[in-house]
Amino acid sequence: MGAGPRLWLRHETRATERRAPLVPEDAARLVREGVAITVEESPQRAFPLAEYVRAGCATAPAGSWVDAPEDHYVLGLKELPAEPYALRHRHIFFGHAYKGQAGAAELLRRFEAGGGVLLDLEYLTDDHGRRLAAFGYWAGYMGAVLAVLHRRGALETPLRPLERTEWDALLRAGGDTADDGSALVVGALGRSGRGACDALETAGISPVRWDVAETRDLDREALRGHDLLVNTVLVTTPVPPFLTGADLDAPDRRLSVVADVTCDVDSECNVLPVYDTVTDWEHPVRRLRDGDRPLDMIAVDNLPSLLPVEAGRAFSAELWPQLLRLGDGDGAWFRCLLTFARAAGASAVADRTKEDAHVR
Template sequence: MPDVPRLWIRHETRASERRAPLVPEHAARLVSQGVQITVEESPQRVFPLADYVRAGCRTAPTGSWVDAPADHHILGLKELPARPDALRHRHIFFGHAYKGQAGAGELLSRFAAGGGALLDLEYLTDDAGRRLAAFGYWAGYVGAALAVLHRRGELCAPLSTLERAELDDRLRRGAGGGGDALVIGALGRSGRGACDALETAGISPVRWDVAETRVLDREALRGHDILVNTVLVNRPVPPFLTPEDLDAPRRRIRVVVDVTCDVTSECNVLPVYDATTTWERPVLRLREGAHPVDLIAIDNLPSLLPVEASHAFSAELHPHLLDLNADDSPWKGALRVFEDMVGSAHLPTVEETAHAE
């Protein structure tokens, strides 16, 4: 019988990150089954700390995970703070460190230095390789919604969190406006979310998936006002959109939404930009002139609907947290991916990383 897991939910250092990987309702279920959960104070988390206390969780000061007992798994969503240099715990979050992304080597070096491990949520999969917990639906939904609002001239910066009813009301108020849309990867989680948002806005999107992307019809791809990419790949493939497409004489595209935001990886299928956009500046102008092209590429889109996104993700994740210490759990597969990456990579030393800074 494996040991009951001990979890430590850390505060997210990114100011715009309001989601939680585990909501109080599901934390209570785990506590009732013997899981010990500590939740850090966080001024921005959408769920009050008092709700976790009522669920039976312990509390801790912001950022105190660095001193947590070694047998605790540190649970989060987005990037870790830059310190400490050596990471000794097993961390669960979206590390974005296995496809050559910027900062990947430095992050893996910190784990190697401290003897810890990354259990990347992107690689928590079943035997068929399907992800067991994902924010994809809400990422696609919010990304497509922002594109429609931008096309209507109704997207104001900085962005702020919403409830779904409020966002849907804004989409319906201008139903049919914003042009037409193409969703690439329409059958996946993110694609379904994007299509649902567009339908809410009165737009029936053209839906492409594997069959349509095997051999791209570039003229057809360029013939839509809004292009939403929801395809995340794990190996380099021919790009879906190129600078030449944006410069084509009969290009209709006016807004590109990249839900995946795989911008610093060689697996990026939209190599037309080199930096993500933000809540403060959600839109980047890619082409000027009479037919401009704008980009929306925010790497935490679901945080704009933090309640709905967190509940959906936590519902998928929390049953697997009971199996963290089991020998036959999918977490072992995530651990093997980490070990393979650390074993095969040339990682900078802590001294090299400090010198580079």
């Protein structure tokens, strides 16, 4: 058994983030393959620290990754804390830093300042560009769950994590008497779309399913004619929007609930530019139009954390074989590195341009 990469699983600072990218069962598999793993304490992680210890992992206090040896890969899911500013490690997480999102340039500058690297999980793909580890199914499922429950007036807030059997029971409750109207899932053939469709079917709703063919030449009137919309389309280059302010104000709009699973709100690739901020567990619904034809938006950006055990296990099962290949020098992780290098270079050029303009 040879020595493998050294991983440091960090605590997530977002209070509502209960998932883990690597669960104890898969940590044990990696340890058996020679991977050294340190797991930080976390008061909210759905997987107890004791299970990681039994898997052969070392432990460390929450937030201590900042002092980890530089040969460790720091593994997480969501955003990093604001300090330290300079990031010197190789970080693996969803950085949301390559499409002009809010804070993206600043994050890349932090890596430049510390000499670190971002290996963004969103860009961990195979030779055909398909993501190798994704939460998509569970994001789509939960987006549809929240949309259905809200439309029925049965969504309890603040949101709290449950198991899938419990969410399914909530979907089935009242389904025989509810006036659910018609539902449309855009991106129905992808991971997220399949999850959304499964949730709707569980609720007793047969959704209309659109994918590439239907969005290539979008029938805006048909889209507005549904009662509930779940958007699961994530694009990497700007495309014409699916909904605009004019659509929301159109006299033929039946649409009353929109769940945006992708939450690409602050990117130029946002296909739903009718809202400007995500929602959260305390206030998952935002009203976009009032009056006799209200329209509500749901845009929670960590939906899979509402069923963290199932989502975490599914994601970890896809990720752990890839973690064995860290440091191989080619393949998926090398593509992640090239993507980071291109983005960091573009960020540096943009910064220098701004400085030059200021000097002039």
